[in-house]
Structure formats: structure tokens, C-alpha cells
Amino acid sequence: MSNVITDKDGVKRYLITLNVNGDEHTILVKGNTTLTNALRDQLDLTGTKRGCELGDCGSCTVLFDGRPINSCMKLAVEAEGHEIITIEGVAANGELDAIQQSMINHAAVQCGYCTPGMVLSAKALLTRNPHPTEPEVREAIAGNLCRCTGYVHIVEAVLAASRGVLAPDDGAHATAGGAK
């Protein structure tokens, strides 16, 4: 259990240890500090984006014991004792993950604001289901809103990563199947 300190105004602060991307960080947070804000403001892990702060857009997605969650809907104090992976923890030793490389190759990134969350939701999917069908990919990223791409290249990129083929067959003609 975390240590509790009461400040001069009577507000409680919690001394917590977060395990983020394999590193342990001991920080002081308020009871109402969201995991998103703790990651961004105190650990400078700004790859976790703030898009709506209501759990609607998925920009703040992190992996919580391997499961994708909206970190804006999780209090920092609730995250103690859990393994958190942020987008900064996906590339191992500077080597991009297959999903990340596939996203680049397929031009699945436009403005990039939804991309960290998208990568993490896809990562969680491929970890538990290495060979998903297209509807399974669409379902897995349905909680991550993208305003730029219409999801077409994102779905292609995730499916390609699942097949270990990271490069698209390039051409002026692009087609993609969708959800039925």
C-alpha cells in the first residue's frame, strides 16, 4: 500500500511506484491524478496522448498487464503493482516493432495523434491472437478513433504485420476490404 502524505492544505498525496516499460518510478500523486497525466506530466512519456479525457477516443491507450486500456480512465494510484507499457516501450533497443514498421510502410500514419494508441491496441491483439481475421483487427482497434485515414491502411498494416510481411505491394491502385 502506498504511503499517504497530507499537505498543508489538507490534500492527500500518495507516494506510489509505477512499473512503466520495465522501469520503476516512485512518484507523488494526488488521488485524482489520472494515469495519463502521471505518465505525461511526471514521467515525460508524452507519447500517451490526451484526446478527450473521457475514454472515448483511445489516444491515451496503454497496456495494463498486457491489456489495452484508456489511461485517462485509470487513476495513477490504481496502477501501482501493475505492468504498464506505453508507446515508448514498444520498440525494443531502438528497433521498431513489426506493427510500427508495417504502419510506416503502409502509410497508415497521417497526423499520428491516434497512432500510439492504435499501435498498442494492435500489439495487444497480435500478442493474444497472432493471426487475426480482418473483422478481429477492426474490432480490436474500434476503441481508437482516427480522423485521418478511414482506417484502411491501418487495418492493412496490422494484417500485414500478423503475416510477417511488412512491405505493401506498392502501386497506384489501392484497394482494401472492409468490415461486413
Place this chain on the structure above:
Amino acid sequence: MSKNYNVIGHSKPKIDGPEKVSGAAKYTGDLKFPNMLHGKILTSPHAHARILSIDTSEAEKLPGVKAVITHKDVPTLKYGLSPARWDENIFCSEKTRFVGDKVAAVACLDEETCYKALKLIKVEYEVLPAVLDFLTAMDEGQPLVHEEYARNINTEIHQEFGDVAKAFAEAHHVRTDTFIGQRTYQCPIEPHSAISMWDAGKLTIYSSTQSPHYFQHYIAREFGMDIGDVRVLKTFVGGGFGGKLEPTGLEFAGAVLAKITSRPVRMFYDRAEMFAHNRGRHAQQMEITTGVDKDGKILGAYANFKMDGGAYTSLGIASAYYAGALLPMTYEFDNFKFDMYRVYTNLPACGAQRGHGAPQPKYAFESHLDNVAKDLGIDPMDIRIRNARRPDTVTPNDFKINSCHMKECLERAREISGWDEKKKNKVPGRGIGVSTGSFVTGAGYPIYRTDLPHASAFIRVNEDGTAATLYTGSVDIGQGSDTVLCQMAAEAMGYRYEQMKIVAADTETTPLDFGAYASRQTYMSGTAVKLAGEEVKKQILEMASFMLSLPPEDLDCEDGIIFSKSRDDKSITFQEAARKHFVLRGPLMGKGVYTPPKLGGTFKGAAVGTSPAYSFGAQIGEVEIDAETGEISVLGIWDVHDCGKVINPRLLHGQVHGALFMGMGESVWEEVLFDDKGKIINAELANYKMLTAMDMPPIESEVIDSYEPTGPWGAKEVGEGSTNPTLGMFSNAIFDAMGVRVNSLPLTYEKVWRALKEKREQEAAEKA
């Protein structure tokens, strides 16, 4: 046929891809500066209210509050984007005009304190009757949103080209239909942010902006500064779609807060505040009358529109003109009349959203054209091909069209969608619809009056030739302009894309460019970049000529290799020649600049809609309707585009997919809804129904081999124009499926269900 190139025409990976997929990319809201404060704006809870008093004393006493400002602390100069109607103030002084109008702002040590401080500011209001319905806003006795604008008229347009009355008199068939378009919102996933800071009387603002130049111009104007003393720059921008084209309270109030506190101040809009700031697509009523001959050839058209401007002008004058100006694009007819009133209401201001002004009028016109085709017993595809615009023509409102493959787009879409087969063997409940679109490749004239060029660029090759940096004021908001412009620079230089770097969108370090709007950058910024690259190439070939003892005309450079056109044994690398150039002549640099030619007619409003080139496209969609529930399933969409030479195919198709996705949302799901007090009731993403990955149908996107003679390598636009056909395409597919026309957007399941119910009741009544 377009030629093959080394760098352009290939799907090069995005230059910012690695930073974006790894989470390293910093957006404005991710930046921190030493000693930085946080700021928030207090807004009006009433649609229309007189401000009786503002008491900030309690807020000022709260520990952690560093500044509280109201109208007394800021310049009172009115601002806006359309120069003909500056009507907005940093803070309201006498009255507020919509729920969300700016009243005061605070700067505090942290965000939480900001929210507490805002609650402690006491504003006494006298609530006034509000104008919430744009259709009655001009009526006698309505309250005035701005006292100086009688009958709440913001913009009034009356244009006539040719003789519409004569055309209608001579027509075989004349028909009128009326449609309603809804208010939508751009909804970029990145909220607007700005960080303002002062140093020795000079102001620097980091902003999530589509145009550092327009921000710089309008911010300098507001504070009476030289533009040289205002620096605006962006890092990464998380989408704009038109909503980040004008400076907001975040920049104006933020600059004042930063000045008062002598500290950097970071401001942002949360999701609800973004909706309240708005500047999204106007709601409008569109009455369209068309006269055709017995074969369906359009003889003349009359568009009679009314537009809900909201409380301020924003870029709305242009939106109002665009609504009519782009109607005669995809079909040829000589007689065209356009009447428009853009009215003020006590709702958030509307502005430019992807496809600026054009998608809803296109929805109305394309739906109407299908009604006309049905009256005449003509296939909707045939009536379009019969009227399709041809290349090298001039529209009735004086837009010069160069390249145009409208007919080929329609024919190809017909082929790949299986149109004829689907029309012949109609499956009950299923329908197929077609629509067209066209858009400007950059606006022919700037937003404010100036003789400055529209785009400029320079390229610097480093001292040993192993890298080159493109400097451009153009703005990558996600569409990929940084990538495409680096491809163009490398192609023009004879260099390799992989060795290009870019510095963009910073008014201090990059040369002027008007930014990301009106789908202009590939063409306009690209032309400047191409010239800059060609200047580098000319110099490097001169140096190589000296090194190889061959005439420069005999040399060329491709993919980083300089070679003799006449001899196989003579070549050197770009790097060798670039290094030698630096040693002997200093930095190897090239510059380019672009100004459009004088375009358009001389009538009032002739400038809006002018462009050096226009894209064209056709979309076909197939839907299946559940007659019990009205639910619309989209079975497939086929888009065929004429966008000139394609610079990066994957990025191009990504633009089409994204535009279609936004258009689909606007067609069936998205709408900003208000309660009876003018407050938005769905100012969050759960209830403003943006499509998810599960909602997207299969999309097939194709391009016609096309070459625009005025464009860089023959390129035209794609980013905005692809939204234009979508709304009409859905309307027509639903019409084809059910034989009922829903005359207002969005074409929701409920509206479809109600229309079907009415049809059934009518049929039953007829039987009885």
C-alpha cells in the same frame, strides 16, 4: 501518359513515420518550457447575454493563480479571418453571443488550479432572447446578434451568369428541390493548443496551426506589432481539416497572459471547448432549380441558399461564396444564378471544413439531378456523362479549367463498381448511387489582401553533399506534405529522398508559405520546391561540368549520380560535386517562389473559387437498407479521381480514404446538436458519432492517368475534393434502394425509416 520518375510517383515512406509510431513526436500540448504556466479561458454559459459585471477578486486570491484577465486587459481591436467582416473580440465586453464566447482567462501554476480559478470568477449576466434558428433569423422582430448587422445578415450574395429565366423558359423540364445540410465539426483528434512566450518585446507562439503565416499576420495586427516581432511555429499537428486555420483565444489570450506574467503560458481546449469554438461546416438550406432539355442536358441552374453562420464570421464569407461558386464545376451549363444569405445566429461560428463550402451544395445538386433523371426516365449515370465537363473549358462564373477527366472518372467508376449489372439485376433493398466532385487546387487569391507570393522554399545542401534540407513554410498537419515536398525536392535536384531533411512551418526559420488550406500545398508549395530543386541542380551540373570537363548541357543528375548524356564512362556522384561546390563557392542553395497567375472574372466575389487547376472525381456507393429499421449497410464504395500526376500513391489514396470516411460520417451519422438554449448536447466523441474501424465499408480508390499542364510534374489536389461527392452519393444510393428521398443531412436510419413509413402509408391510402 505520365512519365516515370525516380522519386516522385513512388510510395516513399513518410518522413515523420518513425517519430510518430514510436511516440517521440511532440505536439504542442506535449511541450514544456521552464517556468511555464497553464492557462484556461472562461466562456459564456448563455447563448446571448448582456454582461452586467465581472468580479475576478476571489479568483485572484486563490493560491497558484498568477493572472486573471478580462476585456479590460486586452486590445479591443476586432479580428476575424475574412477581412471584409472582422467582428470578434479577444473577450466580450458588453454581451456574449454564443455558449462558449470568451469572457475571461486565467494563468496558474497547474491546470487544476485553472479550473478552480474559473469557477471563482463571478460574472453577472442579463440573459437576452437568442437567435437559434437560421431560417427565421432574418425575420422582422428577431433580436440582433450584432447591432451593426441589420436583420442578422452577415453576407448577401446575388450572382447571375447568362440568362437563367430564358433557359428555364426554353427547357423541356424544370424542377425545384429543397435540401437541408447539418452543422458538422472537424474533430481533429489533437485538441487545439498554444504556448505563448515573450522575450524583449518579441512574441513567440507554438501552436497547433494549419498556417503559421496567417496566425502571425493576424496576431501581429491585433497587438499592433511588426510581423517580424511575432514568431509562430508548430511542431507536429494532430489533424486540422479547416478547424485550425485561424488564431483562437488560446493564442490571443495566451499572449496577453504570458506578457502580464512574464512567463510562458500553455493553453489548450478540452474536447467540449473544441466543439464550442467550432468553426465547422455551416448548416444550410439549399433550394435548387434546374432546367433540362428532353435528353437531360442541363440548360441552367438556380441555387437559392441560406446559411447558418453562427455568432461570428470566421472564414464564412468565403464559405458562402464557395457554396455557389463550385456548383457549376463537374457539369457544363452556361446559365447559372446564385442567391445566398449567410446569417448570424447565437451559435458557435462556422468556418471552413474539408471541401470548404462545396460538399453540402454538391449533396443537394446531385440528389436533385437524380430526381430530374428519374422524371425523365434517364439512368443517373447517363445524365452525368451527358453533362460532364470537358477539359479546356470555362465555367459560367469564369473559372478556367485545364485538365479534366470527369467523363473518364464516371466511366471507370461505372466499370469497376459493376453499375450496369447492378442496375439491370436489382436486388430488393439494395441501391447504388453515383455522384461527382471537383475542388480547387489552392485558392487563386490569399485570405487577406496582399501581393506577397503564395509559396516559397529554399534548399540547402550540406557541406559534403550527404544531406540536403528543404526549408518551407508549408504545413504538414498529417496529410504528408513534408514527405511529398521532400520527394519533389529530391526529384528536381536529381537527389535521393532518403537523404532529404525538412524544416517547415516556422515563420522565423522558413520562407513564407500560406499553409495548409484549400488543398494547395502539393501544387503551390510544390511548384516553389521544384524551382528551388532545379536551381540546386543547375549549380551542381555547372560544378560537375568543371570537374568532368564536359559542357553542362551534356550532363544530367538522377538519384544522386551525375552522368554524361553522350558518354558512358563519365560520371561522378552528387556528393562529390556538392562538396567541391562548397569548397570553391560556399553553400550550395536553391530557392523558389510561386505566385498564381491573375485568375477569374471581375464580378463581385469573382475571386472565390478561382484556382490554377481543379481536381475531378466520381464516387459510386452501394447500400442495403433494412426496411424494418432503416439501418443502412454500406456494401462498397468506388472512387475514381483525376488529380493530375500522383506524387506518392499511398499517401494519395490515404487522402481519398480519409475524405470518404469524413464524408460518410457527414452523410449518415455526424451532427452537432443543440438544446433549446443554444448549448451543444453532444460535445464529446461518444455522441458525436465519428465512424470506428468497424463501421468502414470496403473502399476501392483509383486514379485516372492525368496531367495538369500548369502543375509541378502535372500534379493537382486530392485532399479536400474527395469529400465532395460522398454525401450526394449516399443520398442517391438510398434513393435507388428504397425509392424515397431523405431531404436533410444526416441521412440517419431514423429518417430513412420515417420516409419508408410515410411511403407505405401513402401507398396504403392510395389502395384504399
